[in-house]
Amino acid sequence: KHLLFIVVTMLSVLFSQAQTFPYLNASTGNEGEFPVDKDTNIYMFHGNRLVKTDKNFNVIWANTYTGLNFKSLLLSKTGSIFFMGDVTGAGSSFGKLNPNGNVVWITNAIITMGANTNTLTCERIFLDRNNHLVITGSETLIKCDTLGNPIKLKKFSGTCFGALKILTDSSGVYKLVGGGMIAISAFGEAIHSYNDNMDVFTGIQLFGAGYPPFTGYKMKLIKSKFNDNFYMQVELMQTTFNVNSVQKFSTHGALKWTYSNSIYNASKYQIGEHLEESDSGDLLVTFTSGGSNTNFNSSVLRLDSMGNTLGNGMSMFSNYNLGFSVWNRPLHFARSFYSNNYYFDVSGQSFPVNPLTIQKFNSAMTHSCSIPVTYTYALGGIGQVPSMPVATPTIQTIINYSLNSLLINVTPVTFSVNTNFCTVLNIENHELNGKLNLSPNPAHSKIVINASDKIESVEVYDISGKLISTHSNTNEIDVSELTQGMYFLRMNFGNEIVTKKFIKE
Secondary structure, three states: OHHHHHHHHHHHHHHHOHHHOOOOOEOOOOOOOOOEOOOOOEEEEEOOEEEEEOOOOOEEEEEEEOOEEEEEEEEEOOOOEEEEEEEOOOEEEEEEEOOOOOEEEEEEEEEEEOOEEEEOOEEEEEEOOOOOEEEEEEOEEEEEOOOOOEEEEEEEEOOOOOEOEEEEEEOOEEEEEEEEEEEOOEEEEEEEEEEOOOOEEEEEEEEEEEEOOOOEEEEEEEEOOOOOEEEEEEEEEOOOOEEEEEEEEEOOOOEEEEEEEEOOOOOOOEEEEEEEEOOOOOEEEEEEEOOOOOOEEEEEEEEOOOOOEOOOEEEEEEEEOOOOOOOOOOEEEEEEOHHHOEEEEEEEOOEOOOOEEEEEEOOOOOOOOOOEEOOEEEEOOOOOOOOOOOOOOEEOOOOEEEEEEOOOOEEEOOOOEEOOHHHHHHHHHHHHHOOEEEEOOOEOOEEEEEEOOOOOEEEEEEOOOOEEEEEEOOOEEEOOOOOOEEEEEEEEOOOOEEEEEEEEO
């Protein structure tokens, strides 16, 4: 009985820690990823707002942090929340929150080299095996303890240029992913092995493709939740077409596979937005495309851990009208939370930050208003490892450096989630077509529906989808008894049903 109790207890502990990855001291810290703790609570950030909810999106706490825009979160096994972001007036910064979301400390790194003083850029955050916080950025490595006290700051130069990202640590050696100049005509990515104890580089492994240096090039890296793998999402922006690819590597630099695709017409601008790994090791790849203000498209593709597509893709926006600016596009990523539950969250253009719009979809890549997307793709091709050598980076002399304490005001806020993306999407598409309008909006006592067609009936719904009232053969709706907030009018024109939102003052 005692042995059985011990075995059950050990299994319980093992599985309870599944979300924080037992081989690490913390979650992966991937950029833009929403970590999930062992109790399936979700930590979501949008701009300066950070929210902790349960798995059903019921709020545990929600805060805004004045002047801070979050970039990534690192959730430790003890419940502490480390973060990176940009602070207005202070630049790239990092810090620590307690489990209730209150700031423990926040800092940026200032270095002096000769006559120059610079604020360092933070690209990736990591908690090593000695429980030290490591932040890497533009040719830099910062190490401090979990109280924010500085331990080491290193500045590198040479071939280790650009956004340096820490990948792993083992026996005092950090593996750092950064750029590597191959030749005058090409560059690629390389894994640089830095011995933290001896303060020397002990090896370098070039991987990835030899890309022309004057071609637009963007790279996003995510650390896998499983063993020693990592993924890169690469975007090549050329004059005639764009190529997006996802590549899988071991932390030794071995290329396992490359997946490249073209979702839409190749002449349209394509962007690899986001890459996220599920608990089963599948990948959700978010792409967007659109060559004008009126044909913005986005979709998500699901790959298995071998790089094979799992069914068709799924659209999130199809020929969506962006209005006055092509850059005014919604912010939306396909995500996998606990136990392979798939969602995408939407904010930005026509989508309020609060309530945040979240849509769940299934493993077959469908939801109630989705459109299947056919992908043209190929495994292999891009990502062959060049044979040309790369020089070892040099370590520069730093005269002085400091970690400067910053002050951030934290304000509790109300927060809610709208899980009806289809309704919001239909609202916005109709609004942009300009067929009708509501006035006044926001409204205090009544709303007038201005439309050229006869309205047969109108239904009023609250934000949760509950029917509040029904009206027939009228274009004036009394809203004086409603409480303040957002509502929807569902209008039946006989041959067309249109939903439109309004605000009650």
